[in-house]
Amino acid sequence: MHEVSKVYPNGTEALKALDLTIYPGEHVVILGHNGSGKSTLFRCLTGFENITSGFLEIDGKNPSQLKKRKERSAFRRNIGLVFQHYHLTQNLSVLQNVLFGALGRQSFRKVCAPIASLALRNEAMEALERVGMESVAGNGADELSGGQKQRVAIARMIMQRPRMIMADEPIASLDPKAGKEIMDLLVSICKENQLTFISILHQTDIALQYGERIIGLNQGEVQLDKPVPFIQRSELHELYMSSQEQKEERLEGVVGYGI
Template sequence: MTNTAISPSAVTTAFAPLIEVTEVCKDFGTNRALHNVDLSVAQGEIVVLLGLSGSGKSTLLRHLDGLETPTAGSISVLGRTLTGSSPKELRALRGRIGMIFQQFELVGPLTVLENVLTGALSRLRGPRLGLWAYPKSLRVTALGHLDRVGLLHKAYERADQLSGGQQQRVAIARALMQDPEILLADEPVASLDPESSAQVMALIREIAADRGLTVVCSLHQVELALDWGDRVVGLRAGEVVLDTPTAELSREGAMAIYRQVAAETGEHDLLARSGMW
C-alpha cells in the first residue's frame, strides 16, 4: 500500500522557522529509520511527534540535537546547519537546546539541587564536584527553577528518593538551567501514571508559554497529544504521514496512523503466527 502524507496546514507566523528538516533519511545498516522526512517548526510552536514505538520519533529528535547525523538530507536548527558542523559548534548549539528524557537521566545519589545544576555545565570550565563548587548565582538560579516546578522543598534530598513524577520535574528544571530556546522531550511521560503525566505535560506547556520556548515532543498517547500540542506530526515506519494543527484534527484522524499500521501488517502477522507463512 502506498502511504500518502496528509498535506500540512502550517501555522501562520511572522518568524522564520527555528527548525528546518529537509528530505532527511537515516540508515542504521540495512534498516532505514527515517525516510525523506520534511519538518518545519516555527518559533513558539509546540509540536507533537506521534506514532508507535519504532516509527522514528526518537531518531528524529536525536537529529535535532545533533546526536545523530543524517544519511541524506539537511537539518538547520536555530539558523545553523548541523551537517558538517564541528564538535565545538555542536556543543555550543546544544547549550541552547534543552532535552527531557523518558527515563529522567538523573544521578540518583546526588541531591535534587545538584542534578539541576548539571544543566549549567556547558557554560562552566572544568568538572564540578559537590554543590559548593558551583557559583552562588547558579545555585540561586537553580533554586528558582525548582520553585517553578514545585520542588523547592526537595532541593537537598537525594534524587532517587523522589517519585517518578517528581524526578521528571527535576529533569525539567535541569533543562531550564540551560536557558534554552528550544525544548526537546522524548516520551517524557511514558514511565508515569496518568495523573503525573497530565501534571508534567501541563507544566511543560506553562513554562513554554511563559518563556516563549519552541517545543518538539514525542508521544504515543493520542488524547494527550490532541489536548497538549499546537500541531501533530504523525510518523509511521520513518515517514511523515500526517502534519496538521490539533484544532483541525479529530481523535479518529489521529488514530488512523495506528489503524493503517494494523491493516498493513495484521494479515502477515496472523499468517506468520499460524505457521502458514
C-alpha cells in the same frame, strides 16, 4: 528540513525524504507506532544521529555538520532535552543535580554545590521553585518519586537557559496524574518564555490536549501534519494501524459497497 533521509548501515531506511518546517514558538507533537521513525527523527534533530541526505537546520545550524565535540555541545546547550528516564545522579542532592544544568556555561568546579557561587545557587533554587521542588533541595535524588525526579530534571534543564525544548516520551514512566502535571509544567514554561516545544508522545489524548500541531509518522514518512483543531480521531486511528491492517480495512470498505 528538506528531503531529509536516514539510512542505517544495515540498510534500514528510517526516514524517507521528509519535508517539514517547525516555526519558532510552535508546540508540536510527533506521533507514530514503534518503528515509524519518530525516535530517529528526534535523534537527528538533537544531533545524536547524522542524517544520510537532505538539508536540516536547527537554530541556524545543521547538527549533522558539527563534527567537533565542542561544536555539538554548544549546539545542544541551546536545546532543553527532557527524556523518559531522568538521568539524575542518584547519590547527590537535588540541588546539586540542578546545578549541573549550568555546565554548558560554567566549569565543573563552579557548579559543585559546596563552592558554587551564591548567584548560581540562587538561580538553581529559583528553578526548583518553578517546578515546585524547592522544599526538597537538600534531599538525595534517590529519595524522590518518578514524578518528582522528572520535575528535578526539568529544573536542571531550566538552568541551561535553552532556546527550545525537545522532549522524548517525557511522561511514559509516570502515572496519569503525574503525567498531566509534567505536561502542564512543560507547556507553561514554553509559553512563559516563548520557546519552541517539540515532544514525542504515544498517548493520542495527551497529544490532542497539549499539542498545537501533530506530525504523524508512518514507516519513515509523514502521514499526518495538521493543526490539532483540524484533526479527526479516525486519522489518529489510521496512523497507528499497520500497513497490512490499512489494506484490509480499505478492502472491507470496497466489499461493503458491493464492488
